[in-house]
Amino acid sequence: MSIQLKNTEMKYGPIAQLFHWVIVVLVVTQFVLALRADGLPRGPALVHTLALHKSVGITIFALAILRLTWRWLNPVPRMPPSSPRWQHVAARISHIALYSLLLIMPLFGWLMSSARNFPVSWFGVATLPDLIGPSEQAFDFFHEGHKLLAKVLFVLALLHIAAALKHHFIDRDDVLLRMLPWNRKRETGH
């Protein structure tokens, strides 16, 4: 049996799942690094922590672009027909918002770094060009924006998890299972 890499109407394929879970791990890492950086005084440890935060952020940015491209090339598993229409709309809106945040948050971080003349290096391998020149006002704007978006992302992620669990335990449909790599039992639909 050949491995189905692409999505089907019923289930996310392994590529889409890999994108999802790698980005989950990286986003959690970003929150941990950001909270650690907040507690550090100015010094090399802060420089390292922020450098790592930036490298991971740029990784998420690149993965989000690849993920959206992959999604565009694939069928998207259907929403469960048993759920009411408002839930479909809510799911659609929150998914668009989550994807947008995966792009906008790193972009704001990048702009913040440019505004303070702290260019972004991706793991010391490549240095990204500055998007804007040094500006304290621009830094404050993007910094506040970055922090606000982090809160929005946190709340949306919690809703996303809550919705997945609700589908699994209350609706008893396969919405959660179809994003889990070890689930094999419901692949008979195609």
Add this chain to the structure above:
Amino acid sequence: MSRSKSLLLLPAAFIASLALAATQWTMQPKQSELTFTAVQAGAPFQGKFDTFSADIRFDPNDIGNSRFEVKIDLASVNSSDGERDDTLRSSDLFAVNKWPTATYVAERFEHRGGTKFAAIGKLTLRGVTREVPIEFTFETNKSGAWLKGSGKLKRLDFGVGQGEWKDTESVANEVQVHYALLLTKS
């Protein structure tokens, strides 16, 4: 020798000393710049010194009598980030309270052909004096001359980076210095 005769010799001695000295130039501070490129966490960033002066005596045809003396007000460091500038001024880095000025004096020059020159001068920074070679071009025009070039140094040679700032992964040891000085004849 009578007093009047020796007085007569004074102008002659003065003229002789002028002939010996290479051209004296005056730096135009507004058009001149002194910048540096340092690497922080793998990413190069640029900064500059807003206040510095350069006493330049230089003649491309008389490098033997040429001399540079540059004084840099370290507190005028400007990396487009106030917090980083404060850190640079602090005791672990430039320690501007103790050593407010860095000085570069060059007296040995070498002609590399055309408008290209090199010099080995002595940089005094944070109480440490060490030789730092530089390369530059010297291009004259009607109104004056442009002196442009660069040099590189290791910050830890001068103790710029004490304690935790000795770490070269967060801030690389090598720092590049660039300068472009607009000079007019004094």
